[in-house]
Amino acid sequence: MRYVWISLLLIILVFAVVFSAFIGSVRISPIKILEIYGSQIPFISTYIPHNFTSVQYEIIEQLREPEILGGLVVGASLGIGGAAVQSIFRNPITEPYIIGLSSGASLGAVMTIVLGLSFLGFYTMQVSAFAFALLAVFIVYFFALRGGKAHPTYLLLTGVAMSFFISAIVALLLFSNINLQGEAFFWLLGSLEDITWTLLYPVALVVIITSLVIYSLYRELDAMQMGDHHARSVGVNVERTKKLAIFMVALGVSASVSISGLIGFVGLVMPHLSRILFGGSNKYVIPTSGLLGAIFLICADDIARGLVTGVVIPIGIITGIVGAPFFLYFMRKLTGGRYEG
């Protein structure tokens, strides 16, 4: 039964990817879009009629495809990262951002905007956001270490404190450069609009690899939900797992945040949705949180692009306004006391 639902999610994801290209300020007929898709597939392309203009091809291939697939990659990494982090912390209200990631990424991004850095050309901001996000996680992790062990509670508190600290620095930077707030504002609210193939390829590669590693740790992460002591006594190398999982989450989510900006809610909520639908074992929670995150973000981006013609609403606003009420409704309907006790 579980596998039927998982297959269904996969089908929904494919549909979301295909049909999201229909949405946008320039109208291109669905038939043409399907033709454009077909023309990109080797071997099949010769059998496909080419009734579209090169401008239409450009719009789909250069603008919409990377944005949609970017939503897939970013959403999946947030969902998977959320599932891992919640297991490590044994805490349902954590998400990947909590280990210093989001504030670190903000600092990296805002610094390049405010200081006008461009040492790496077009992608200075993304690279800097990625580097600072990773750096912040490392600092949090090593600060939380006591006698070679990173206790979940210390890790969490250190992450929260560090996030406050870095966010304050970000605020200070913005405060002293009022005219640049607009630009930073959009990054802070998150957007998939600026994702290009050049950005997407490396990030997708990182997200795929880190997700596979995280998935390979599902039994260890399950055990850690019973407490670090318990996990150790059933044979899990808890500290190694924690280190590896946190590093993989940091790598994957930093990479995706660097191209999308801060998109909240997905990392927090998708793992819960997946636990409600598929049960609590990470064998299912990790992959389905990724699937749900991808579907959710692609759909949220459709709304962001399609709601008001000519305006792209920052996606972070959509995930909050649309996602939260939906989740609250769902949680009341279905949990049946799961989180009580």
Added chain:
Amino acid sequence: MKVKLQGVRYRLPNFSLGPIDMDVEPGKIYVVMGKNGSGKSTTLKLIHGDIRPSEGTVLVDGVDASKIGFIQLAKKIAFVWQEIYNPLSFTVKDVMNVSGYSRDADEDDIFKALSVLGIERFIDRDFNLLSGGEKRLVTIAAALYQDSEIIIMDEPTNFLDIDNQILVYNLIRDLRNSGKTLILTLHDIDAIHNISDYVLILKDGMEVAKGPTRETLNVQNLRKAFNVPFYTYDTVNGKSFVGAMK
């Protein structure tokens, strides 16, 4: 499989344990007893290698416990923890699977382990929604499923009703008779008397007495570790027991 504690000490800022010397022989039931905070749980954690001694060594089959690989150690020692944490959302079966980490998964064995505790009907229930006693039974079943040579249980009868207490005591005896080694902490003096082979009595982190239960669990030794009055009584079948005035 043997465990040997040699001059083991463990120091914390406000508590110090030991020196403790102990030889754990296979196929016996050991009970560590003493007041709350006397160092029982700490002793069990030292045996398990969960914490390392400040001084002395813990040898498991002649090897330093801290040098044994995690999986290897899990095959030798299972631990029923005093505190039970709530996972985010697990069924009883998920909890059992966690304890199968060091062995080949086997659905039948999960079912068997639960049946031993009479809780096979819980298998698909939400673990977090079980009562304290029911959770305790599940964690004991999980330790059985882990199928290690030694089982450590920290206050395994906490929260259990009298039927389930007897069930667990009988199980502990059965496990011993099937060749397993058990290291427990218990508070019930009658039970300790009835089921254990050896006792270690602690007070404020110090050994006050240890040895075969029959010789060691007497009024003098208990007075060293506890403050309440004790008495000896005879049962109908001619055995004598110690007990506290309740």
